[in-house]
Amino acid sequence: MSDTGESLVTALGEFTLIDRIVERLDAAAAHDLLVPTGDDAAAWRTHDGVAVATIDALVEGTHWRTDTMAWGDVGWRAVTANVSDLAAMGAEPQYLLIATTLGPDLTIDDLDGLIDGIAESCRFHGVRVAGGDVVRGPVTALSIAAYGKIEGGTADAPLLRRSRARAGDFVAVSGTPGASGAGLALIEAGRAAEVGIEMLLLAHRRPVARVALGRAAAASGLRCGMDISDGLLQDLGHIAEASEVGIEIAAASLPLPAAAVDALGVQAALDLALGGGEDFELILVGPRDALVRLDTPEVPVTLIGRVIADHPGEVIVWGPDGEAYEPPRRGWDQTRDSGERRS
């Protein structure tokens, strides 16, 4: 193993791998896109606006376990995750292409459940399946590509990017981050039947993409945002790096899910809000007034911090005691961590 070439790729982290691939693709990578690789989705100009596209791969055992969710939940979540990448750009999702790899143990009932979950999430999110592929393999897996559009705006296209945070901006988050991670933690602790945690289970098994909020944010003039898929702190870090700014947030301002505080305690709920993934809530960055105007009773938008010129690329969490707080986990790297994506 002295030669790098013989090393396994599992020795490299996700973001190192992506950098390596993009560099090696060289001219075969579309560096001149309106939004090149590295954001939630790629975007390129069309005759009447912007086309936005993204792809995700999900593999049984890595991205879901059938002992914590039903096949319908797997299908629902896969669609949500892709639609969320378009929501995070402020785009209108239109079509999905779905490639399904059928593992040897998959039953027809399993497949029917998977397809039903996909169909339900499509109807809920207003997207439709335009095509797909079905193949066999040693493990069940799904790859979904999503296409959407943003109309108008040839000069300054109304889309949300990771690289547009500026010192002085405020930082907001939708919903109650950590709910999905709390749901999974309770399922794994054998507490799924408890009363009062239904919204946490739903957040894990039937998460919702914030399509209307993303579009409203872009239409209102905001230009910076992304969705929380790897964990709030890690995803804020992506914005800090892409924008070359620092971000500071106040732990006390985080909108923790009340059910998670009740069931797990405030410290665990806080850590899940900071480091849990797959909430699919939106981080939005911009002027305070623009953010506050997006807050509604249905989808709360809460101010949690500010963008600063100091500490570029870093995210600082101020704890209730006035000291910087470091949670046990900042987020999720799916090429290195083992087991299901979790808090």
Next chain:
Amino acid sequence: MSDTGESLVTALGEFTLIDRIVERLDAAAAHDLLVPTGDDAAAWRTHDGVAVATIDALVEGTHWRTDTMAWGDVGWRAVTANVSDLAAMGAEPQYLLIATTLGPDLTIDDLDGLIDGIAESCRFHGVRVAGGDVVRGPVTALSIAAYGKIEGGTADAPLLRRSRARAGDFVAVSGTPGASGAGLALIEAGRAAEVGIEMLLLAHRRPVARVALGRAAAASGLRCGMDISDGLLQDLGHIAEASEVGIEIAAASLPLPAAAVDALGVQAALDLALGGGEDFELILVGPRDALVRLDTPEVPVTLIGRVIADHPGEVIVWGPDGEAYEPPRRGWDQTRDSGERRS
């Protein structure tokens, strides 16, 4: 196993599975697309033309084996297969999204080779990678979504469909089908080092999508075509079914690869031309003169048969003796057959 629901999906064939999925998706499937599911790619109208998109999943062990091709070949072929689906619609390929699942045994050298092959095929075919995803899994796999466009034509969009064959049309094929299957057969027989079979090995490891031909065909007014991915006879069958016509071809008119005839004999070359997959040549259907005008020294287009009103959904091969000929294999169903896709 008395209950259908407990049956494994491996008991169902590819096309039965696809029908089941599309039916179950119900309103979540985009039935009103310009070209709905069931053709080489989906197509929908845009402001200035037609958007065309497709997705393929490729899994190690099912779609390639590392003992018959290098990682660079795997990457090259994966891009070709997707670009070919757009070529088969007469579209201009633009962007790819690539989801890579990294198996536990993949080395960094392997990954670099894979990416190099992807990049080379992208440059050759004039497409670029706009984005992707990298995840871990128990087996290495690739899913590629390709996106392209057809400009102009709002009333009768200039694209090639499977459902547009009409009785009286002629049937043509590009290149020399069976070359890829012959290349694989020779590799498996341990004959890869023989002189004179280089084009067969290239056809298997570095196949080319007929992008310029597909676009020229659609621009010339042709409206029916597809690419040969499952095998000539099976793919002609898809046209016959979608168009509700019969197709008859003459075995003697098939442009067999001379190297395959030399190395394997005329009978094996014929059977590979009829039943071998992954040639990525185009089947084109329409008026005789329009087909003949597409023939060039670089990419020959050869008339091989006719469309008839009788025997809807069927493909008849007339042998040299004037009898209908049934080859040992009509094509490939990748959800049922085992091992690599082969003749």
